[in-house]
Amino acid sequence: MALQKNTFIKDKLILGIKEYMNELSIAALIVLITCISPLLSSVFLAGDNLLNLLRQTSYTAIAAMGMYFVILIGGIDLSIGATIQVVGMVSIMMLTSGYSTVTTIVCVVLIGLVIGLVNGVLVTFGKLQPFVVTLVTKSIMDGIVLVTTDGASISGKVPESFVKIGTEYIGIFPVPVVITMIVFGITFILMSRTTYGRRLFVTGSNKVASYNSGTNVRLIQISAYILCALLATISGVLTVARIGAFQPSTTHGGATGMELNAIAAAVIGGASLSGGKGSVIGALFGALLYGVLSNLFPLIGVNSYLQQLIQGVIIIVAVIAAGRNSSSSKIKLRKSNGGSHEYST
Amino acid sequence: MKKFELSKLLSIIMLVVLILLGSQLSDSFLSVRNFSNIIQYSVETALISIGMALVLIIGGIDLSVGSVLAFSTVVSAKLALAGVNTAVILIVTIVIGFTVGAINGLLITKTKVEAFMATLGTMMVMRACTFLFTGGGPLTGSIKTSFQQIIKGKFLNVQYGIFYVIIMFVLAGIILSRTRFGRHVYAVGGGEETAKLFGVQVDKVKIAVYIISGILAALAGMIIAARIGIGEPRSGYGYEMIAITVCVVGGVSMTGGKGTVTGTFIGLMVISIIKNLMNLMNIDTNAQPIVNGIIILIVALIISREMLGKRKSLVKQI
Incomplete structure (x- = not known):
């Protein structure tokens, strides 16, 4: 009996390792980079820099986890960079004209909700491609930001309580990092322990099967877009709260903002644009790898343009690698694992 | 009786409405001078849109066109500043796009x-x-007039740009509708498996189409360098969006297999006239992405509604 249990645990362990191979390899890569970093730069491993790195990563990580949901159901959201901009602009405008922090946050969360809803409804009921819809909403929101601000930054007196969200520490960790961990915890539980998470997964791998098994496919898809926009909103609030002022992005037009980093992080983490693949941990680790590299490169004197080039190459390599090892073994494992889990409970 | 299809006529209706609107809004709109300007300034968009149309027809997408354009702009500006012969610049540009x-x-x-x-x-x-090549800022200096002439020049008092647009569209039209390659492009877009079974070399067709798109984008970059006279690394942002807008308005399907060169031309005219009207009416250029976004959305919605009506038998809920 004991032997049986032992082999059972061993099997589960092997299954687990195989299932999370991609995530583990990213983690190994991060550890490797961290280990060799003292050879390259003495500053990288300093406590201050590490906390700063975590803080910088948290904005991308939150957005990447949101992007993961949309990519999981086979969609894409190019509008999150613009959402972050709109959220930043609206919150600074409201705060400087005297609204309280709570009212402002409630307001921008509602805005995020509406953006996600519009994207989702257009994709599902409008029968449009996610790529077209979100490129359009991106372009409209970018336009709105530019017309409102005329490209100039907005600043003014912002309540202390709002700035604290971006600058305070809880224990030794900056607030954005703590919020990232909370978001990660919630999304992880959502994906691994709830019916909703299972439905997202099934909808991503096969819409017809999902529909036939009684899922409201449209609702699931809309909810993914809403989740993505909401997480982008959080990321946007944290970004402006750090500075306490809003600076519109100058590289408007084209997909050149946060959406690229978020897509890159999710894809490095194993998500596939055809849907049904990847994990929340993958998106988080992908963002962390991205953050480590963008923190380390300037320290070892890599020019920022060269850095962009390397990041582009990393994306291509990650996608090629994902295509190579995706030979459906992973899906089978996940399914069988899920099945055994259900039987055991 | 054949059923009336709004989506087929949509772009023409838009064009007519825009021209009527334009003639009411501005006196200078309905002049030969204004129209030749519209076409002269749409050369880059025309080149990229033709490439994008081909890519969309085979069921793909090319987001790299804006960056290819930027890279070839700075390279050709650098060469032109160094006094290199225009023919050599043309070859280098084509090599960039091809690669x-x-x-x-x-x-x-x-x-x-x-x-x-x-x-x-x-x-x-x-x-x-692009940024690595220029080191961040634009490349400035005195560019030879012979290089600038490739877009600023006139033949029989007609700007070169108009010839380029006409030649490109006629050529693309002939290739798509009269050659074997053109039929293969449609076949691949209609269904890769079927095309393969009928002996089409799907991979070769696809690679050829992306190469064409790259070369056209690079040529557009060279024209921009000649037009503005400097190598601006920030040029070409959002061009992929503009090209996709042109194609969608012109009736090219985002799911592949459908679209014509004539449609793309009408789409180009619609988008260029909107831009021209907004300039004539002094509307903030920042508002242009909003207008373009709304147009692409409306057109795409109308087309997808009709597609939906056609295949009622399929699962509608999903």
Whole structure:
């Protein structure tokens, strides 16, 4: 009996390792980079820099986890960079004209909700491609930001309580990092322990099967877009709260903002644009790898343009690698694992 | 009786409405001078849109066009500043477009990467290359007039740009509708498996189409360099969006297999006239993405509604 249990645990362990191979390899890569970093730069491993790195990563990580949901159901959201901009602009405008922090946050969360809803409804009921819809909403929101601000930054007196969200520490960790961990915890539980998470997964791998098994496919898809926009909103609030002022992005037009980093992080983490693949941990680790590299490169004197080039190459390599090892073994494992889990409970 | 299809006539209706609207709004709109200007300034968009139309017809997407354009702009500006012969610049430009297009095509066909991700990657890489090439700022100096003449010149008092647009569209039309390659492009877009069964070399067709798109984008970059006279690394942002807008308005399907060169031309005219009208009426250029976005959305919605009506038998709920 004991032997049986032992082999059972061993099997589960092997299954687990195989299932999370991609995530583990990213983690190994991060550890490797961290280990060799003292050879390259003495500053990288300093406590201050590490906390700063975590803080910088948290904005991308939150957005990447949101992007993961949309990519999981086979969609894409190019509008999150613009959402972050709109959220930043609206919150600074409201705060400087005297609204309280709570009212402002409630307001921008509602805005995020509406953006996600519009994207989702257009994709599902409008029968449009996610790529077209979100490129359009991106372009409209970018336009709105530019017309409102005329490209100039907005600043003014912002309540202390709002700035604290971006600058305070809880224990030794900056607030954005703590919020990232909370978001990660919630999304992880959502994906691994709830019916909703299972439905997202099934909808991503096969819409017809999902529909036939009684899922409201449209609702699931809309909810993914809403989740993505909401997480982008959080990321946007944290970004402006750090500075306490809003600076519109100058590289408007084209997909050149946060959406690229978020897509890159999710894809490095194993998500596939055809849907049904990847994990929340993958998106988080992908963002962390991205953050480590963008923190380390300037320290070892890599020019920022060269850095962009390397990041582009990393994306291509990650996608090629994902295509190579995706030979459906992973899906089978996940399914069988899920099945055994259900039987055991 | 044949059923009336709004989506087929949509772009023409838009064009007519816009011209009527324009003639009411501005006195200078309905002049030969204004129209030749509209076409003269749409050369870059025309080149990229033709490439994008081909890519969309085979069911792909090319996000890298804006960055390829930027890279070839700075390279050709650098060469022109160094006094290199225009023919040599043209060859270098074509080589750049060919290389990036071939990389896109190979990534998509040989490594089975989604077109979206592959071209997103090359888009980032090429944009970074552009900035690395110039070191961040624009390349300025005195560019030879002979190089600037490629777009600013006139033949029989007609600007060169108009000839370029006409030649490109006629050529693309002939290739798509009169050659074997053109039929293969449609076949691949209609269904890869079927095309393969009928003996079409799907991978070769795809690679060729991405190469064409790359070369056209690079040529557009060279024209921009000649037009503005400097090598601006920030040029070409959002061009992929403009090209997609032109194609969608012109009735090219985003899911592949459908679209014509004539449609693309009408789409180009619609988008260029809107831009022209907004300029004539002094509307903030920042508002243009909003207008373009709304137009693409409305057109795409109308087309998808009709598609939906056609295949009622399929599962509608999903």
